[in-house]
Amino acid sequence: MNKTIDIGxxxxxxxxxxTENGKPVFDVIKHIGNSSIMGIEWVLVNTPFYVxxxxxxxxxxxxxxxxIAVVTAAGLSLxxxxxxxxxxxxxLALIFVSTLTAxxxxxxxxxxxxxxxxxxxxxRPLLDLMQTMPAFVYLIPAVxxxxxxxxxxxxxxxxxxxxxxxxxxTLGIEAVPKDIVEAARAFGATNRQILFKxxxxxxxxxxxxxxxxxxxxxxxxxxIAGMIAAGGLGEKVLEGINNLDIxxxxxxxxxxxxxxxxxxxxxxxxxxKKQ
Amino acid sequence: xxxxxxxxxxxxxxxxATLNSCGNIKNSKYITIGMVDGWAEDVAMTHVAKAxxxxxxxxxxxxKASTDMILASMNNEDTDLFMGVWLPYTHAKKLAKFPxxxxxxxxYDNGRIGLVVPEYVPVNSIEELNQHKDQxxxxxxxxxxxxxxxxxxxxxxxxxxxxxxxxxxxxxxMITELQNAIQRKQWIVVTGWQPHWMFSKMKLKFLNDPKKxxxxxxxxKTYARKSFGKDHPELAKFFxxxxxxxxxxxxxxxKMEQSKNKEATAKEWVEEHSELIQxxxxxx
Numbered sequence: 001m002n003k004t005i006d007i008g009x010x011x012x013x014x015x016x017x018x019t020e021n022g023k024p025v026f027d028v029i030k031h032i033g034n035s036s037i038m039g040i041e042w043v044l045v046n047t048p049f050y051v052x053x054x055x056x057x058x059x060x061x062x063x064x065x066x067x068i069a070v071v072t073a074a075g076l077s078l079x080x081x082x083x084x085x086x087x088x089x090x091x092l093a094l095i096f097v098s099t100l101t102a103x104x105x106x107x108x109x110x111x112x113x114x115x116x117x118x119x120x121x122x123x124r125p126l127l128d129l130m131q132t133m134p135a136f137v138y139l140i141p142a143v144x145x146x147x148x149x150x151x152x153x154x155x156x157x158x159x160x161x162x163x164x165x166x167x168x169x170t171l172g173i174e175a176v177p178k179d180i181v182e183a184a185r186a187f188g189a190t191n192r193q194i195l196f197k198x199x200x201x202x203x204x205x206x207x208x209x210x211x212x213x214x215x216x217x218x219x220x221x222x223x224i225a226g227m228i229a230a231g232g233l234g235e236k237v238l239e240g241i242n243n244l245d246i247x248x249x250x251x252x253x254x255x256x257x258x259x260x261x262x263x264x265x266x267x268x269x270x271x272x273k274k275q
Numbered sequence: 276x277x278x279x280x281x282x283x284x285x286x287x288x289x290x291x292a293t294l295n296s297c298g299n300i301k302n303s304k305y306i307t308i309g310m311v312d313g314w315a316e317d318v319a320m321t322h323v324a325k326a327x328x329x330x331x332x333x334x335x336x337x338x339k340a341s342t343d344m345i346l347a348s349m350n351n352e353d354t355d356l357f358m359g360v361w362l363p364y365t366h367a368k369k370l371a372k373f374p375x376x377x378x379x380x381x382x383y384d385n386g387r388i389g390l391v392v393p394e395y396v397p398v399n400s401i402e403e404l405n406q407h408k409d410q411x412x413x414x415x416x417x418x419x420x421x422x423x424x425x426x427x428x429x430x431x432x433x434x435x436x437x438x439x440x441x442x443x444x445x446x447x448x449m450i451t452e453l454q455n456a457i458q459r460k461q462w463i464v465v466t467g468w469q470p471h472w473m474f475s476k477m478k479l480k481f482l483n484d485p486k487k488x489x490x491x492x493x494x495x496k497t498y499a500r501k502s503f504g505k506d507h508p509e510l511a512k513f514f515x516x517x518x519x520x521x522x523x524x525x526x527x528x529x530k531m532e533q534s535k536n537k538e539a540t541a542k543e544w545v546e547e548h549s550e551l552i553q554x555x556x557x558x559x
Binding site: 243 | 309312313338339340341344345347348351353354445446447450451
């Protein structure tokens with residue numbers, strides 16, 4: 001293959017430059033990220049398992065009804081009995097930090113894209129890129145910036161899981177009826193009041209759907225992040241694959257599915273309550 | 276919304292409170308060793324090292340990732356050690372990319388890579404492969420794209436003018452194909468290496484390589500991040516002494532392959548070989 005245009009070379013140069021010169025910044029991010037993931041992990045692993053099961057069951061009961069509460073209690077008990085509790089808690093900590101960070105970045109971006117046409121024109125193709133670039137590709141810069149471990153795993157997960165939250169926030173705000181905004185303005189509301197008292201509450205249902213999608217996407221990325229020593233269930237799945245251990249592969253895969261169902265139903269419960 | 280705010284802040288406070296109790300990962304008692312899951316000899320040696328060092332009061336964390344990722348991480352002074360560097364052939368290219376690494380010991384001397392067939396296949400040299408290309412379906416079953424062995428195999432296909440394609444997916448897929456072929460007594464040629472448990476589990480042989488594309492005997496070495504020797508002189512000493520002979524390696528790989536719990540198996544192995552371990556730990 002003859003290369004006439006070598007885009008990869010420029011990307012490589014850029015990433016290398018960032019790796020060389022951004023080290024202090026990346027080290028600070030790495031430290032904060034590591035401490036927060038480790039901290040939450042420490043809390044989840046050291047809280048007795050029945051307290052955590054009870055917490056999630058009550059949350060499911062409150063937001064998603066009796067059926068899901070039973071599924072939650074049974075599913076989490078099954079994970080505990082399969083001996084994958086610690087790994088599941090590690091995964092939960094990673095998802096929690098990744099999702100939270102993704103939302104802190106993506107919801108303001110979504111609002112910005114809804115308010116400004118120029119921002120929308122810049123953000124949209126970026127989102128397309130983030131969503132369609134094969135997820136494995138993010139692992140390379142993630143490792144160069146943050147070495148192997150939990151933080152690059154979170155970094156790759158954040159990039160992968162952000163787009164739906166941005167898109168759905170934009171969609172939700174754009175869908176707020178113009179006459180309501182006009183009415184609020186007629187009563188002398190400031191832009192800020194319109195955003196926080198009118199637009200965001202009315203768009204909340206769509207935004208929550210975005211949050212739900214972000215959580216599920218970050219869960220699907222966790223297994224891939226297991227390839228760069230992010231630990232948790234992803235590592236167990238890969239261990240099963242790499243050692244031809246069908247049983248372990250299935251058990252850890254099943255744990256991921258159980259976690260996904262529980263998180264999905266509970267966050268959907270939040271969406272439904274908004275109606 | 277209000278309750279959510281409180282929940283969020285309380286979680287943050289808890290996170291930061293535990294943050295300070297976690298201690299720094301570069302703490303002198305925390306050692307991180309990179310490991311490629313699926314490389315039997317690397318997994319076995321890493322677990323043995325962990326079992327020994329945990330007994331010595333260290334806290335060893337095993338990080339699973341691919342070769343290049345581990346090397347990059349060591350180059351950034353993050354991961355401490357990697358016990359699976361094959362030299363002078365297989366990993367020479369990869370190592371050249373990361374100048375900031377220090378060689379601290381040799382774990383094994385008789386590593387070998389090459390093309391492998393089941394013993395019942397009446398072919399003994401890579402040069403004979405073209406005469407039997409139909410029986411082999413013109414396929415060489417390889418391991419991961421990007422592995423040193425994969426590169427060498429591509430080189431062999433060119434230099435021997437083989438009418439074959441290398442099929443790459445993963446180590447475990449290669450072993451699965453091999454096992455299936457042997458069960459059906461079919462012809463198959465794969466890329467393989469020794470030491471590996473597949474040689475104790477199945478009857479296999481290396482094909483002769485008169486052009487020496489796959490090199491001769493290889494050593495498996497331990498590499499460390501640049502300042503590891505400065506930070507842990509006593510550990511650098513230990514890893515310079517750690518060494519497996521053929522018999523120990525074969526025995527360890529067999530036990531590891533049959534075990535469901537690698538950490539426990541490594542602990543047992545260390546207890547059984549206390550004399551050898553004492554030699555490694557000897558401070559002189």
